[in-house]
Amino acid sequence: MHEVILPVVGSAAAWRDEARALARAGIRAEDVVWRVGQSASHLFAGAAPVPGPGREIRLPRSALATIDTALHHSDPERFARAYAAVLRLSDGRARWGDRSDPMIRRILTDAKAVGRDIHKMHAFVRFRELPSDGPRRAFGAWFEPDHPIVEAASPFFAGRFGDMDWVIATPTLTARFDAGRLSFSATPPDQRPPEDATEDLWRAYYASIFNPARLMVSAMQSEMPRKYWKNLPEAALIPDLIREAPRRAAQMQAAMPTEPPARRAMVARAMAQREAVEPPPGTLDALRAQAAGCTRCALHGPATRTVFGEGPADAALMIVGEQPGDQEDLAGRPFVGPAGEVFDTEAAAAGIDRAKVYVTNAVKHFKFTPRGKRRLHQRPDAGEVSHCRWWLDQERQLLRPRLIVAMGATALAALTGSGTGLMKRRGGIEAAADGTPVLVTVHPSYILRLPDAAARTAAREALRADLSAARRWLETQAV
Amino acid sequence: MPALSLTRKLEILSDAAKYDASCASSGGERRNSRDGKGLGSSGGSGICHAYAPDGRCISLLKILMTNFCIYDCAYCVNRASSHVERARFSADEVVKLTIEFYRRNYIEGLFLSSGIIRSPDDTMADMVRIARTLRERENFRGYIHLKTIPDAAPELIEAAGKWADRLSINVELPTETALAKLAPEKDAQGIRRSMGEVRLRREASRETTYRGRRKARFAPAGQSTQVIVGADSSDDKAILTQSSNLYASYALSRVYYSAFSPIPDSSRSLPLIRPPLLREHRLYQADWLLRFYGFDVGEVASKGMLDLDVDPKLAWALDNRGAFPVDVNRAPREMLLRVPGFGTKTVGRLLAARRHRTVRYEDLTAMGAVMKHAAPFITAAGWSPRGLTDAAALRARFAPPPEQLSLF
Numbered sequence: 001m002h003e004v005i006l007p008v009v010g011s012a013a014a015w016r017d018e019a020r021a022l023a024r025a026g027i028r029a030e031d032v033v034w035r036v037g038q039s040a041s042h043l044f045a046g047a048a049p050v051p052g053p054g055r056e057i058r059l060p061r062s063a064l065a066t067i068d069t070a071l072h073h074s075d076p077e078r079f080a081r082a083y084a085a086v087l088r089l090s091d092g093r094a095r096w097g098d099r100s101d102p103m104i105r106r107i108l109t110d111a112k113a114v115g116r117d118i119h120k121m122h123a124f125v126r127f128r129e130l131p132s133d134g135p136r137r138a139f140g141a142w143f144e145p146d147h148p149i150v151e152a153a154s155p156f157f158a159g160r161f162g163d164m165d166w167v168i169a170t171p172t173l174t175a176r177f178d179a180g181r182l183s184f185s186a187t188p189p190d191q192r193p194p195e196d197a198t199e200d201l202w203r204a205y206y207a208s209i210f211n212p213a214r215l216m217v218s219a220m221q222s223e224m225p226r227k228y229w230k231n232l233p234e235a236a237l238i239p240d241l242i243r244e245a246p247r248r249a250a251q252m253q254a255a256m257p258t259e260p261p262a263r264r265a266m267v268a269r270a271m272a273q274r275e276a277v278e279p280p281p282g283t284l285d286a287l288r289a290q291a292a293g294c295t296r297c298a299l300h301g302p303a304t305r306t307v308f309g310e311g312p313a314d315a316a317l318m319i320v321g322e323q324p325g326d327q328e329d330l331a332g333r334p335f336v337g338p339a340g341e342v343f344d345t346e347a348a349a350a351g352i353d354r355a356k357v358y359v360t361n362a363v364k365h366f367k368f369t370p371r372g373k374r375r376l377h378q379r380p381d382a383g384e385v386s387h388c389r390w391w392l393d394q395e396r397q398l399l400r401p402r403l404i405v406a407m408g409a410t411a412l413a414a415l416t417g418s419g420t421g422l423m424k425r426r427g428g429i430e431a432a433a434d435g436t437p438v439l440v441t442v443h444p445s446y447i448l449r450l451p452d453a454a455a456r457t458a459a460r461e462a463l464r465a466d467l468s469a470a471r472r473w474l475e476t477q478a479v
Numbered sequence: 480m481p482a483l484s485l486t487r488k489l490e491i492l493s494d495a496a497k498y499d500a501s502c503a504s505s506g507g508e509r510r511n512s513r514d515g516k517g518l519g520s521s522g523g524s525g526i527c528h529a530y531a532p533d534g535r536c537i538s539l540l541k542i543l544m545t546n547f548c549i550y551d552c553a554y555c556v557n558r559a560s561s562h563v564e565r566a567r568f569s570a571d572e573v574v575k576l577t578i579e580f581y582r583r584n585y586i587e588g589l590f591l592s593s594g595i596i597r598s599p600d601d602t603m604a605d606m607v608r609i610a611r612t613l614r615e616r617e618n619f620r621g622y623i624h625l626k627t628i629p630d631a632a633p634e635l636i637e638a639a640g641k642w643a644d645r646l647s648i649n650v651e652l653p654t655e656t657a658l659a660k661l662a663p664e665k666d667a668q669g670i671r672r673s674m675g676e677v678r679l680r681r682e683a684s685r686e687t688t689y690r691g692r693r694k695a696r697f698a699p700a701g702q703s704t705q706v707i708v709g710a711d712s713s714d715d716k717a718i719l720t721q722s723s724n725l726y727a728s729y730a731l732s733r734v735y736y737s738a739f740s741p742i743p744d745s746s747r748s749l750p751l752i753r754p755p756l757l758r759e760h761r762l763y764q765a766d767w768l769l770r771f772y773g774f775d776v777g778e779v780a781s782k783g784m785l786d787l788d789v790d791p792k793l794a795w796a797l798d799n800r801g802a803f804p805v806d807v808n809r810a811p812r813e814m815l816l817r818v819p820g821f822g823t824k825t826v827g828r829l830l831a832a833r834r835h836r837t838v839r840y841e842d843l844t845a846m847g848a849v850m851k852h853a854a855p856f857i858t859a860a861g862w863s864p865r866g867l868t869d870a871a872a873l874r875a876r877f878a879p880p881p882e883q884l885s886l887f
Contacts, residue, residue, distance in 0.1 A: 095835065097828075097831060097832075098832070098835075099828065099832075099842065099845035099846055100832075100839075100841075100842045100845055105845055119524075119526070122526050123526045123527060123528050123529075124528070124529075125584050126583060126584060126585070127582065127583040127584050128583070129582075129583075137582070139582065139583070141584070156520075157584075158513060159511035159512065159513050159520045160511065160512065160518075160519060160520040160584075160621075161512070161518065161582070161584075162511065162512030162513050162514060162515045162516070162517065162518070163512055163515055163516065163517060163518050163618070164518070164582065180513075180515045196583070198579050198580070198583060199583075200486070201485070201486060201489060201576070201579075201580075202580060202583070202585050204486050204489050204490050205489055205490075205493050205540070205580075206529065206531065206537070207490075208489070208490045208491075208493040208494040208497070209493045209494075209496070209497045209531055209537060209541060210497070210531035210532055210533055211497050211498070211531075211533045211535075211740055212533075213740045213741045213753075213754055214533045214534070214535075214738070214740055214754050214756055215532055215533060216532070216533055216534030216756070217532055217534075218534075219530075219533075219534025220530040220531065220532050220533070220534050223527065223530050223534075223536065224529065224530040232529065234529055238532055241531075241532050242532050245532065249741060252741040252742065252743055252745070252751065253741055253751050255743070255744070255745070257744075257745050257746055257747040257750075258561075258562055258744055260551075260559070260560030260561075261560070261562060263559070264551070264559050264560045267549045267551075267559045268551075268559075270549070271549060271664065292668075293668075301655070302724040302728070304668075304671045304672060304674075304675045304728065305668060305671070305672055305675075326728075327679075329675070329728075330675035330676070330678060330679050330728075331675075331679060332672070368727070370723040370724050370726065370727030370728070371727060372726070372727065372770070373726060373727060373730055374727055375727045375728055
């Protein structure tokens with residue numbers, strides 16, 4: 001029999017070194033007895049094991065981390081089991097993650113239990129302030145974990161409480177963080193820290209944040225089991241809070257609604273005085289303010305806001321797109337998303353200054369279907385387009401543009417009554433209902449949807465040509 | 480009026496804050512104080528430091544800066560027309576409480592909300608000042624969640640996002656009509672606009688500049704919201720439709736559902752009820768199905784209200800038995816996720832194991848599946864449900880036994 005004695009502090013790291021050495025020497029798992037602390041006489045001690053073939057241990061990284069965690073379990077067999085498992089994994093006699101293998105499964109469940117214990121230690125350690133003689137404040141805590149996890153759980157506290165000195169004592173080991181250095185030692189007797197006045201404030205908070213109308217004791221106990229209560233300052237309040245809860249809830253139910261206090265009327269008066277300044281009627285600004293509250297069709301429900309047109313009130317050129325997209329809906333401005341970028345680039349290339357044109361959409365709210373974390377654009381239907389013409393027609397009447405560019409079938413339908421045969425009609429100039437000339441072209445988002453890069457380039461050039469035609473038309477047809 | 484003690488203020492202002500369900504302290508930026516120059520850490524999974532007897536976790540110091548409020552929302556304990564005792568923390572008191580609680584490992588950080596005093600801008604500015612003091616003066620590196628006041632000025636929102644990990648604005652109710660009725664001063668559009676702004680700023684903060692540098696951080700742990708369930712007559716479908724819109728539109732991290740709960744000093748316009756806790760629980764389950772299991776609102780809430788007797792996934796499977804049984808050795812991931820009793824982890828393990836061997840019925844328990852729920856809906860090596868999938872009495876196996884109504 002081969003006996004390995006692991007130290008009390010750093011036993012997991014020591015196990016790793018020993019396991020590698022034993023594997024190299026070809027010692028079989030069943031020939032090793034693992035102990036922590038001191039040696040004990042073993043029945044077969046002394047009989048030298050017959051070594052098998054030696055090997056280097058090779059493991060997937062995730063396996064190493066999980067086995068390491070499982071070594072902090074309280075099960076005395078953990079070191080032997082881990083050694084047997086790494087030999088089998090290394091030889092290909094077991095597959096990491098295979099839960100139908102009892103040994104692997106046990107390591108995984110052990111690691112999970114240890115992980116939970118560490119998590120609970122991070123949650124339920126309660127520091128109490130201790131007298132300090134240096135500039136750093138000092139705190140101490142007493143905690144009783146299920147497993148020997150102090151070494152694994154303490155780096156978290158070092159990362160969190162970096163500017164103070166602290167001690168966490170457990171029945172076996174004590175972690176000490178002193179001037180930025182973390183160390184471990186065996187716990188001397190009677191290490192519970194003294195009372196701390198802040199605990200009264202904490203208890204006041206705990207009692208007040210509890211809602212007696214939704215008492216659910218089992219939900220609390222599944223996450224904060226009784227075994228932790230004795231070291232939690234707030235836990236002493238729990239029995240009383242539970243006992244009083246039904247009475248308090250019934251009292252709230254039974255109490256009659258009250259009349260508002262006098263203060264309420266004063267507040268209401270003050271609020272009423274804050275009226276917004278309204279823009280003068282008959283202007284684009286007034287129309288925009290009206291449209292902000294539009295509920296003419298169902299699209300206003302899920303959308304963020306009305307995206308109204310923007311541009312100078314005396315613009316000669318009006319650009320009409322289909323509807324705002326995701327970005328436009330958030331920003332509240334037309335043509336600022338990916339399609340807007342295409343439009344800006346091509347308009348600039350065609351010699352059109354965006355600041356001098358009026359840009360708007362046939363439909364003022366974004367129509368979409370939610371898909372996970374995205375919104376999928378949906379084409380507005382004829383009803384929505386006709387409801388929204390109410391705004392488009394008024395925009396056009398107030399603006400009186402000399403030329404309108406209709407981008408895409410929806411805009412074309414809203415302006416001329418028919419959106420069919422777009423590709424045949426593009427480049428041509430038609431008339432809107434009131435006779436304003438309408439130049440037909442495609443919507444920039446159509447270009448973005450083309451799968452083929454060459455087709456995209458061609459379509460961009462065609463859009464640029466249409467926009468150039470619009471600019472030339474305005475120049476040649478001077479008033 | 481005598482000045483209130485800090486303890487009394489804490490009691491009033493935490494009592495006023497407890498109807499906000501949000502408690503997350505996870506995600507966001509990884510920070511620690513190993514350099515010894517500050518206090519706190521964040522990032523990774525959140526920690527619940529205590530649980531109240533209502534089963535809710537306590538991970539943050541959840542308080543109101545003040546419970547004075549000029550709004551009159553019928554469901555709220557702090558509405559202008561309520562008689563509750565009022566109090567106000569000074570900025571230093573909030574900072575001190577946060578730091579002292581944090582040093583004793585009671586909390587993960589601060590959740591600061593407030594009643595609206597004077598104006599939205601004044602209130603928001605005060606809250607931002609507290610967050611900034613914590614970060615700059617106290618070098619606090621723990622978690623900060625700020626409630627954003629809708630209609631606050633953009634530069635205040637910008638500052639809030641700079642100092643806080645998470646921002647949240649409550650949509651409060653499932654429909655605009657309900658909001659207009661119960662919270663007349665709140666504006667559904669304004670709330671959505673603010674959420675949209677937060678999303679745009681978050682996206683902008685994640686882009687790198689042309690020199691490859693990151694822009695200033697903005698709410699690295701995202702934004703969340705809360706809906707009150709049971710205060711108005713909206714059904715679960717309306718609530719979930721709103722949630723899926725919010726997730727898609729504003730990249731929310733979470734939508735919290737809060738069962739309308741009795742409050743001291745109730746309003747005449749909104750009678751108190753027993754909080755619909757089971758309904759709230761079912762909504763959370765359905766919310767998870769929407770986000771992680773590929774379900775649509777129309778599928779989980781096809782009947783308007785969710786089934787209170789069985790969970791929404793089981794309810795869907797019982798209504799769509801034609802899609803079952805599913806062969807665990809062949810079915811695609813999307814279909815495995817729809818099997819009752821299989822979680823995302825189980826499905827992941829199942830797919831990994833399938834690459835090496837045929838999965839047997841006994842293996843599924845080891846992978847974490849709840850076989851009581853799954854068995855009628857799957858086939859595996861060594862298992863066929865035979866007639867069980869289509870048995871008329873299948874629902875009765877899961878639903879709680881019917882109860883005789885009391886005659887008295």
